[in-house]
Amino acid sequence: xxxxxxxxxxxxxxxxxxxxxxxxxxxxxxxxxxxxxxxxxxxxxxxxxxxxxxxxxxxxxxxxxxxxxxxxxxxxxxxxxxxxxxxxxxxxxxxxxxxxxxxxxxxxxxxxxxxxxxxxxxxxxxxxxxxxxxxxxxxxxxxx
Amino acid sequence: xxxxxxxxxxxxxxxxxxxxxxxxxxxxxxxxxxxxxxxxxxxxxxxxxxxxxxxxxxxxxxxxxxxxxxxxxxxxxxxxxxxxxxxxxxxxxxxxxxxxxxxxxxxxxxxxxxxxxxxxxxxxxxxxxxxxxxxxxxxxxxxx
DNA sequence: TTTATTTAAGATAAATTTGTCCGAAATAAG
DNA sequence: CTTATTTCGGACAAATTTATCTTAAATAAA
Numbered sequence: 001x002x003x004x005x006x007x008x009x010x011x012x013x014x015x016x017x018x019x020x021x022x023x024x025x026x027x028x029x030x031x032x033x034x035x036x037x038x039x040x041x042x043x044x045x046x047x048x049x050x051x052x053x054x055x056x057x058x059x060x061x062x063x064x065x066x067x068x069x070x071x072x073x074x075x076x077x078x079x080x081x082x083x084x085x086x087x088x089x090x091x092x093x094x095x096x097x098x099x100x101x102x103x104x105x106x107x108x109x110x111x112x113x114x115x116x117x118x119x120x121x122x123x124x125x126x127x128x129x130x131x132x133x134x135x136x137x138x139x140x141x142x143x144x
Numbered sequence: 145x146x147x148x149x150x151x152x153x154x155x156x157x158x159x160x161x162x163x164x165x166x167x168x169x170x171x172x173x174x175x176x177x178x179x180x181x182x183x184x185x186x187x188x189x190x191x192x193x194x195x196x197x198x199x200x201x202x203x204x205x206x207x208x209x210x211x212x213x214x215x216x217x218x219x220x221x222x223x224x225x226x227x228x229x230x231x232x233x234x235x236x237x238x239x240x241x242x243x244x245x246x247x248x249x250x251x252x253x254x255x256x257x258x259x260x261x262x263x264x265x266x267x268x269x270x271x272x273x274x275x276x277x278x279x280x281x282x283x284x285x286x287x288x
Numbered sequence: 289t290t291t292a293t294t295t296a297a298g299a300t301a302a303a304t305t306t307g308t309c310c311g312a313a314a315t316a317a318g
Numbered sequence: 319c320t321t322a323t324t325t326c327g328g329a330c331a332a333a334t335t336t337a338t339c340t341t342a343a344a345t346a347a348a
Contacts, residue, residue: 001145001233001256004306007240014251027324041307047326060315061323077252089145096151099288107158107275107284108221112145115262122255131251140251144243148336171294185337191296204345205293 002085009045009084010077011035011142016055016065017072017132025064036143045084052083072132078123090120146229152181153189153228154221155286160199160209161216161276169208180287189228196227216276222267234264 002010012031019026028046032039046065050057054075055065067075081089093100094112102109134140146154156175163170172190176183190209194201198219199209211219225233237244238256246253278284 001238001260004240007238010252011239029324038307040309043325044307044327050325057325058315059313059323059325060317062316063314063324065325077255094145094151095155095286096148097286097288105284106286107278108154108270109284111221111266111270115259115266116145118259118262122259126252126255134251140249140253142239142241142250144241173294182337184339187295188297188337194295201295202345203293203295203343204347206346207294207344209295 002081002089005041005045006081006084008035008037008042009049010080011037012042012046013049013055013067013075013080013128014131014135015142017067017075017128018136020067020069020072021132021136023069025058025062025066027064031065034142049080049083052079054079054083067128071128073127073129075128076124077126077128077131078120080128081123090116146225146233149185149189150225150228152179152186153193154224155179155181156186156190157193157199157211157219157224157272158275158279159286161211161219161272162280164211164213164216165276165280167213169202169206169210171208175209178286193224193227196223198223198227211272215272217271217273219272220268221270221272221275222264224272225267234260 012035015031015034016026028039028043031037031046032042035042046055046057049055050065054071055067057063057065093106094108094116095106097106100106100109131140135142156179159175159178160170172183172187175181175190176186179186190199190201193199194209198215199211201207201209237250238252238260239250241250244250244253275284279286
């Protein structure tokens with residue numbers, strides 16, 4: 001469904017959010033360990049998330065990553081996915097046709113608009129806050 | 145959503161079905177043209193669909209691909225996708241965790257089971273017959 | 289039987305995604 | 319100022335997916 005980059009990015013962002021709610025910066029190394037992701041690859045993804053303004057990065061000792069606490073509630077899963085995978089999950093024909101819409105649909109067009117709309121709604125409605133809180137109180141987990 | 149291989153496979157199967165309903169075999173070349181897919185790559189996909197028993201292939205002059213007419217109604221979109229992409233779309237954690245279920249869920253587990261169930265139901269409920277008929281009567285298209 | 293045609297199969301190549309490595313830049317602390 | 323730490327950025331490498339090419343095998347028809 002999502003790319004590996006996106007999977008790592010989502011997990012990392014949730015972890016950073018949990019720590020940020022406790023006013024703690026986290027290092028790349030810690031993130032990669034807690035999220036079970038390759039360090040160097042995770043670095044790249046965090047870089048792009050930082051450029052997208054979803055997370056903040058700080059160099060040097062005591063540096064690391066964090067998320068502005070006020071943002072945690074407004075950031076949606078959709079924003080993270082979009083920052084990493086772009087909008088290719090949300091737009092485009094299910095069979096790869098350039099020209100496919102309600103007036104000139106591919107054979108699966110109608111079937112697809114429904115589930116894609118579901119997916120989109122889900123991503124737009126789930127906040128980073130709720131994901132981070134679930135992890136924080138031990139309801140969910142990020143490893144294994 | 146689907147791999148390129150799967151997109152080509154679905155389109156090819158629908159096209160073969162339309163022709164088979166008219167009792168006509170179609171060649172690889174014709175399929176690739178009508179479906180706008182790379183010939184050699186399409187050949188590979190058709191090969192695996194033939195091995196899966198979804199389509200029949202015949203060598204030599206007057207050879208080509210066809211689908212047993214009685215099957216067209218029972219073959220579901222799910223079968224085609226499964227034959228090409230396997231079950232990786234239907235199973236597995238949305239964040240790539242090995243261990244992720246209702247008792248020990250990842251942060252997006254509950255959100256995902258819903259839309260995945262939707263997708264699965266959609267694929268299991270749409271028959272090749274209905275897709276082929278839509279194309280045949282000009283309601284849908286496969287090119288561009 | 290010979291020939292032309294068509295799919296099968298395996299090797300190879302290109303493109304993309306995933307992942308690694310290393311030096312540069314920033315920066316906190318001694 | 320120097321040093322240690324941490325992210326940044328670019329080059330590089332491996333793995334996977336997508337795509338091509340060539341030869342073999344099957345087979346219909348002359």
